Amino acid sequence: MGLAKETLGPLNQLLIAYSGSAQRTAHALLWAYDARLADIVRTTREPMVGRMRLAWWDEVLRDESGVKGRGDPLVDALREQPGIMAARDDMLAMIDGWEVLLDPLPLDEDALRSYASGRGGGLFRALEAGADPHAGALWALWDLSGHIGDETTAQRAVEVARSYLPVRMRGGKAVRLATALARHDIARGERGPREMTPRLYARLLRMAVLGR
Structure with a gap:
């Protein structure tokens, strides 16, 4: 899976490594x-252009013929x-x-809940059919808080x-670890990390081994 390794950060790659062998490629x-x-949103300067780029993915996913987007390695x-x-449907919710x-910006509470349920809930359901969508929402907000530049939105x-x-710790090991990482910081009122740190890496290993 060279494609995924090229586009994912260290934390994502570690979570993929903890997924079951039968699920690893899909994850x-x-x-x-x-x-x-995320890259579409991060690199967009004009919201309308960003919406058009996201709409392209919507069309790709809805195209029953399999023609739209053909030739794009990820598609x-x-x-x-x-x-x-x-x-x-879960992947469309992520869009x-x-x-x-x-x-x-700043985003209000309703907007943040829509973001969290769409991106996080959709992602977790796509990863594991039995995952708690609230856990996905928690994780998405934790992740956002560590990366968005707007101070008000990050704290909110x-x-x-x-x-x-x-949240319920349901699903495979990778989903449960992602949930545990987010729960650890959010329960303390702390933001997610901006990047993979030795402390975060050690916490992930401890959770993987001890289950907490």
Whole structure:
């Protein structure tokens, strides 16, 4: 899965490594898809252009003929993976979630909840059919709080994320680890990290080994 490794950060790659061998390729592709949507939002200067770029993905996912987007390495890989397109509705929800971040900042509580349920809930459901969508929302807000430049939105993301506690630790090991990382910081009123740190790496390993 060279494609996924090229587009994902260290934390995502570690979470993929902890997914079951039968799920690893699908997980890598879904995380790569999330990263592609993130890149669209991050590199957009004109909201209308960003919405058009996200709409392209909406069309790709809805295209039953499999023609739209053909030749794009990620699109081709997603379509070749058995069963992954069964999560199309959840992947479409992720587009809606990311689109919220094209609105003017700071984002209010309703906007943050829409983002969290779309991106995080959609992603977690796509990764694991039995995952708690509230856990996905918690994780998405934790992740956003560590990366968005707007101070008000970052702090508000933490406050909104706390309303999703407690969450059910359901799904495979990778999803449960992602949930545990987010829960650890949000329960303390802390933002997510901007980058992978030795402290975060050690915490992830401890959780993986001890389950807490």
